[in-house]
Amino acid sequence: MPSPGPTQMTDGALRPRLAPHVRLTFDPARAQHVLLTPEAVTVLNSTGAAILGLCDGERTVTEIVAELRARYDRVENDEVQLFLDRLAARRYVVVRHG
C-alpha cells in the first residue's frame, strides 16, 4: 500500500501549523526561541521563530512569506519552504489543505 510521504510546501496554498505535541516558546535562559518536541529541543534563529510564529493553520505559505517580507529586507520564498519542509518531514509541522 503506498503511503503519503511528508508534505512538501511547494504548494503556496497550504496552511501550516505546529503539530499538537510541539511547543514554540521563548527561553529566557538562552534569550532564544526554542521548539520543544518529545525527544528534542531545537534552538531557533530569529527568522525561524518568526516563520513558526506565523504558522497558525490559517495563513497560507504564500501569506506567511508576504508577511515576512513586510518585516525583513530579504525573504526567499524557497528558504521558507525548505525550512517548513524540514520540519514537516520530522512531523513538527502539519498542514491543512485548501
Place this chain on the structure above:
Amino acid sequence: MDRPFGLLAELTYGCPLHCSYCSNPLDLAAYRDELTTSEWRRVLSEARDLGVLQLHLSGGEPLLRRDLAEIVHSAGELGLYTNLITSALGLTARRAEQLRAAGLDHVQISVQADEPILSDRLAGTPSFQHKVTAARLVKELGWPLTLNVVLHRHNIDRVDRVLDLAEELGADRIELANTQYYGWALRNRDGLLPSRAQLERAEVVVRAARERMRGRMEVIYVLPDYYSRYPKPCMGGWGRRQLTVVPDGGVLPCPTAHTLPLPRASVREHSLAWIWERSELFQRFRGTNWMPGPCRTCDRRDVDFGGCRCQAFQLTGDAARTDPVCHLSPDHGIVAQAVQAANEGPWPRDTVMTPRLRRAARRSR
C-alpha cells in the same frame, strides 16, 4: 559553559518489572530516602533557571509516586516539556486523566516484545496486556505515544512484529534501542548480546519499516555500541546537554555515573547551578582536556567525546581511558572478545540471567 537542555528525573527506583537489562543501580535499596514533592519542585525550578527545557520523568516506575501529577503540574507551570517514561503498570484511566489535566506532554511506554508470553517472561511479571490497553488509552486521550523497546538476543528476531504492534497501536514514534551494558545488563551481558547475523537481519527490517511508515511513524533504531567502530557520544558530552537527578537527590552527568569513583553531588546539599557549574563531579570529564591518547589527538574528540566514561570504567577499571568500544582503543580486545563469544555457536540456550530485584518498600513520607 553550556546550559543543559534536559533533566532526567528518576523519581523512584521502585518498579513492578524485573527486566534483566535494567539500567538502574544494583544497590537499589540505597535510594530509599526519596526526595519529597516540595524538594522536586525546588529542583525543577532550579533546573529551569539553569536552562533545562525538557523533563523526562522516569525511574524505576514513576507512576509509583503518588505525587506524579503534582510534579507534572509544577513542571508545566515552569514551561518545561514533560515526558513520562513508564512501564504503563499503574496507568489506569483515572491516573491518565489526572496526568492529562496536569499538562503532561508526551508518554513513552515500554514493551518487552510483540506478544504476551515472551513480553511477560522478559518483564518478569504479567504486564503485556495492560501495556496494550494503556497505549490505547494514551492515544484516546490525545497524547503523542512513543513505544520503547529494548532489543537483545531474545527479542531482536521479532522486530518486524514489534513494528506491526506499534503500527496497530497508532504509535507516533518507536525507539528500538539495543541494550546498553550497564548495571543489571552488564551482569547479564552474555545472555543478552545478539549476534552479528541477528543485527543484520534486524537492520533490513528497520530500514524497510522506516520507508513504509515515513510521515506516519518515526522509527528510531539504536545499534549496540559493541558492534560499532566508534563509541557513542554519551549524553552528548559530559556535563554538556543533560543531567540526571536520582531518587535521593543525587545529581549525575548520566544515569549510570554513580558507578564511577567520583565525589557525589546532591540537591540536598547544593543548588543545581552550583553542581552543574562548580562541582568536581561535573567538571571531571567536561570538554577534552582530560583525554588520554588516542582520543587527545583524534579528529572525532568533539564528535563522540571519548565515548562513555562508565563503560571505560566498568571494562578497564579506569574511567579516564578511551571507551573500549572504539576500535582505536588499546582495550578494544575486551569488547571484541564479548562480541566473538556472542557469535560462536551454539548459544548457551538457557543462560541464567539475574532479574533485577524488586526493591524493598519505599520509606513512607
